[in-house]
Amino acid sequence: MQFLWFDINASFSHSSLALPALEAQLSVSQRERIKWQVVNGTIKSDPSTCLLNIIKFTPDVIFATLWLFNHNFVMSVLKKAHILNLDIKIILGGPEFLGDNYIFLRNNPEVSAVFRGEGEEIFPEFVESFLNFEEWKSIKGICFIDDSGLYHDKQTVYVNDFKKLTPPENSEFFNWDKPFIQIETSRSCFNTCKFCISGKTCVKTENIPVDSLRKRLNTIKDKGIREVRILDRTFNANPARAIELLSLFEEYSSYIQFHLEVHPSFLTPKLREKILKITEGLLHVEVGIQSLDDNVLKISGRKGSAGKSLEGLKFLVGTNKFIVHADLIAGLPSYSFKQLMHDLISLIDAGPDEIQIESLKGLPGTEFRENSLQFGIVFSECPPYEVLKTSCISTEELLMASYLSRLTDIWYNNPKWQLFLRKNVKLDNEFLEKFLHYNIENHSLNQTMSLDNSGLILYEFCEKYYFNSLGDLTEAWVIAGLSLKKKPATGVKKWKYGRDTALVNPLLINFNTKNTYYYLECSDKIIWFEFENTIRGAVPSKSVTVKF
Missing domain, CATH: 3.20.20.70 (Aldolase class I)
Known part of the structure; x- marks a missing residue:
């Protein structure tokens, strides 16, 4: 018998444990009588490609786990698969079915049944019924609507002995590539x-x-x-x-x-x-x-x-x-x-x-x-x-x-701005709410945000409402490795050896022509930065603050 598992995850870094956790409980005899196919992807995959891969396999049964994040994607593909092959049985499980399932089954008649609960112990019994062409709808945990329109609910299943389950890693379908x-x-x-x-x-x-x-x-x-x-x-x-x-x-x-x-x-x-x-x-x-x-x-x-x-x-x-x-x-x-x-x-x-x-x-x-x-x-x-x-x-x-x-x-x-934000929220409990309204009024939060743009928005906000915080923000901007030619770095000046002798450079231990030095004068301190000339756009290799 041909079983297909439709495995759709939130991203490629994630991998569902559902198939390996269930398949690991099957006997050798059951495995020998099943031909499995896995069609996997993410919620950003091409649904047409997923559909084609399902239909090419011509499965007898399609299994899938539904979560709130993949629900719509999975159902959109499975509805089309059923239209193309009315003989396919679709069996679903997962967190989406832990409540009452009547409305879902009524609205999705292409779904043969859904399973509610923990399936590891019951799955071998379920598979055996399919393999022997026996009645499977009486198995505990199954919810379905019969041909007369009557809803059947076989309760919720819980594993009786969790310790005795075969680990998912023992299944051939466990994904070690994530x-x-x-x-x-x-x-x-x-x-x-x-x-x-x-x-x-x-x-x-x-x-x-x-x-x-x-x-x-x-x-x-x-x-x-x-x-x-x-x-x-x-x-x-x-x-x-x-x-x-x-x-x-x-x-x-x-x-x-x-x-x-x-x-x-x-x-x-x-x-x-x-x-x-x-x-x-x-x-x-x-x-x-x-x-x-x-x-x-x-x-x-x-x-x-x-x-x-x-x-x-x-x-x-x-x-x-x-x-x-x-x-x-x-x-x-x-x-x-x-x-x-x-x-x-x-x-x-x-x-x-x-x-x-x-x-x-x-x-x-x-x-x-x-x-x-x-x-x-x-x-x-x-x-x-x-x-x-x-x-x-x-x-x-x-x-x-x-x-x-x-x-x-x-x-x-973002650690580049975190210390600055923490300091200002601690100084003023209204900082956060003011910054929120500022961003809402300027529609900033609806756009893709680069590090550069996030720093500029924060600088413009502080320039308008928290002028005394600009020195700290400029320091954060420079340490983040952002451009010294943009507005947040306006007060940053270059220190030149032999020219600025009146200003003692605490980073200058042995003069090194490969390095350049900048400083930022604030009301109560001077912040010094050392850059390696060989690395453009890099963060400072050193920084030090000298308080007055």
Whole structure:
């Protein structure tokens, strides 16, 4: 029998685990009776090419995983494939089907069925039914509409023994060519977040034994993979387990960097002690803040307090051992735009390497999606199901929140401007909001932004409203390696050996004709820059500040 997997990802760097995770559970006998074809691509691929590759294979069954980001692309191609071959059965799974699936199946009659839940244990049974031409629609987890128009829902499936699953890396379809791979060390979550698909389930968290993980990491290391992203919902849900895993990761500190998602409210003293001892650069830590308002967190079902989360974030940033990424969610119930702005300022003061502001999504199967009226949330009915308004934030304010997210990404998440932005936000709490409105009025955030343009916009804003900050911005401009002939570098002067003897150059230890020197006079200091003449457009090789 011919099975086709239609694998569409967000980008070429990403790779779905769905096919290898399922195929790894099949028996040798089942594999021998299946002829697989994988048609893969991204949401930017040519849909006509994808369609042609599907039709040429003439599959009996097409499988695909739907996420909010690939939903529209996948369905547009599969609808055409079914028109060209009415005998194809289309079976879908993934996060898009964790809620009620009647409306989807009614609106997409070309889809034979969708599967809801965790499929690894049930997939061999499902495949065996197909191979033996037996009835497969009675299998648990299957949702479908029969010929009479009646909707059938076979509940949600959960894996019974996560530890005994064959690892996805054992499948011939596991992709080792990507820059990073993903691993689950545990499944389920202790948290009850109402915006997350794990928030409604009370399934006990299961952990893969450390010895099993070590064998898998050895294989990963031998394959030359340098980055592993841990898919656990909350890495430190069990602090003792987290300490054990960090010790394991230390064994690969010379080979692999590990990405983790950490809840900052639950950093116990022993876990902090362990974190302080790990090798620099071993981790990349995602810190789920979501909101710094305790009432918002309570309504959202998120455990932990705002105060502990902010303190935990500051601890992680203060280690200076790894990149720290923090996030906020605009559109949560009772979360106003004013509070969002306040929380962003607090995060900027804490100083993580990156801050992301996401819009709340009404994901299928989540409590916020299923009880949106109760929580005063209006979601879009189409992927990505973004929040349109709530009882506390208007549609206009949500648009401003999206602009604020873009501003943060351009000027805070870029290390060239981050220190300047942090300093000025700390000096004036209104700096950020003024800068936001300035960009909205000038339509700056709707355009592609180069480093050069972002610096010019920031300079023009400060020239108008924060004149005393121009010296610091000019310094940031020069250190970024940007043109000394443009406006932000107007005050930068060239220092010439033998001519400017009245001005002592602190960088001139031994005169070197291969280097050139510039300086910027400010009200309370002089900033000196050294450039290597052989490298045009480069950042300064040295800089030093001399205060009066």
